[in-house]
Amino acid sequence: MKIAVVGTGAMGSVYAALLAEAGNEVWAVDTWAEHIQAIRDHGLRLEGKSGDRTVALNATTEPAEAGPCELVIVATKAQDVAAAARSLGPLLGNDTLILTIQNGIGAPERIAAVLRSDNILNGIAGGFGASILGPGHAHHNNMQLIALAEFAGPATPRLAKVARVWSDAGFTVKTCDDVTQMVWEKLICNVAYSGPCTVSRRTIGELQASANLWAVSSACAREAYDVARAIGVALSFDDPVAQVRAFGAKMPDARPSMLLDHLAGRHSEIDHINGAIPRLGAELGVPAPANEVVSALVRAVEEGFG
Numbered sequence: 001m002k003i004a005v006v007g008t009g010a011m012g013s014v015y016a017a018l019l020a021e022a023g024n025e026v027w028a029v030d031t032w033a034e035h036i037q038a039i040r041d042h043g044l045r046l047e048g049k050s051g052d053r054t055v056a057l058n059a060t061t062e063p064a065e066a067g068p069c070e071l072v073i074v075a076t077k078a079q080d081v082a083a084a085a086r087s088l089g090p091l092l093g094n095d096t097l098i099l100t101i102q103n104g105i106g107a108p109e110r111i112a113a114v115l116r117s118d119n120i121l122n123g124i125a126g127g128f129g130a131s132i133l134g135p136g137h138a139h140h141n142n143m144q145l146i147a148l149a150e151f152a153g154p155a156t157p158r159l160a161k162v163a164r165v166w167s168d169a170g171f172t173v174k175t176c177d178d179v180t181q182m183v184w185e186k187l188i189c190n191v192a193y194s195g196p197c198t199v200s201r202r203t204i205g206e207l208q209a210s211a212n213l214w215a216v217s218s219a220c221a222r223e224a225y226d227v228a229r230a231i232g233v234a235l236s237f238d239d240p241v242a243q244v245r246a247f248g249a250k251m252p253d254a255r256p257s258m259l260l261d262h263l264a265g266r267h268s269e270i271d272h273i274n275g276a277i278p279r280l281g282a283e284l285g286v287p288a289p290a291n292e293v294v295s296a297l298v299r300a301v302e303e304g305f306g
Contacts, residue, residue: 001165004029004069004091006084007076010130010257013138015073017046020057022169027066028059036061038136048140050170068093071162074100078272081107085114097162099123103190104272105183108151120151121159122179124186127247129254142251146171149179184228185235192221192244194258195274195294201259205252219290224277230284265305270298
């Protein structure tokens with residue numbers, strides 16, 4: 001399959017390397033010129049849970065160089081999704097599928113506001129703990145799950161075809177009929193670690209080992225769970241604290257992407273993760289003070305980033 005990965009930061013690099021290694025024609029598309037040039041010159045190195053390899057693949061800062069693809073994976077930060085959608089035109093043919101994989105909520109809707117909605121798929125990546133070590137070099141601590149769903153409606157044969165491409169590349173994949181459940185179950189885990197690890201500058205394991213930080217993390221997860229239930233999401237678990245504890249225990253050395261953004265002096269996805277909970281909770285009459293305070297602290301740090 002001809003695949004473009006738009007946004008080859010940490011997670012996008014994991015996708016691009018493993019999908020290319022499996023024999024697909026993969027194009028890494030990113031605005032980070034140094035990263036793209038390193039991939040062109042030396043290949044994309046990926047190390048971690050899946051092993052250590054350097055994979056040759058196509059890389060460009062110009063979507064038109066890649067041309068129309070069968071699958072376009074949007075792997076940018078949540079706040080960059082709308083801009084990415086506006087850049088996709090040269091990558092799209094009549095039957096191109098667009099798979100968006102972000103933290104937080106609302107990414108497919110932001111793409112559908114720019115492009116036709118009947119070719120959009122929604123994905124969730126769980127338990128990778130990925131980071132960029134340098135231009136052309138990515139690392140991941142684990143690789144638990146890629147979950148895929150149609151933007152609207154139940155799973156389809158075309159979704160199953162996309163899932164096979166991922167599974168053939170070594171990913172653990174499942175397809176879902178209920179995209180809302182899939183998104184919220186990941187978001188509950190995200191809010192437990194993204195904001196709290198960022199404000200404390202701790203890894204997931206270090207956060208779990210601190211009674212004070214675990215209390216904050218647990219409160220964030222419970223609030224997200226309560227908002228999801230108020231919306232009517234059919235969650236597969238009844239104990240959000242046990243759920244996020246088990247999720248985090250599989251990658252104790254990982255730093256959430258939000259923390260990595262702060263360590264690099266970049267603005268984060270806070271408004272789409274922890275910040276989304278008090279915003280939606282206010283509409284439903286569900287208080288979310290822990291997420292509100294954590295979000296305010298993250299934003300306060302980002303005031304110094306410019």
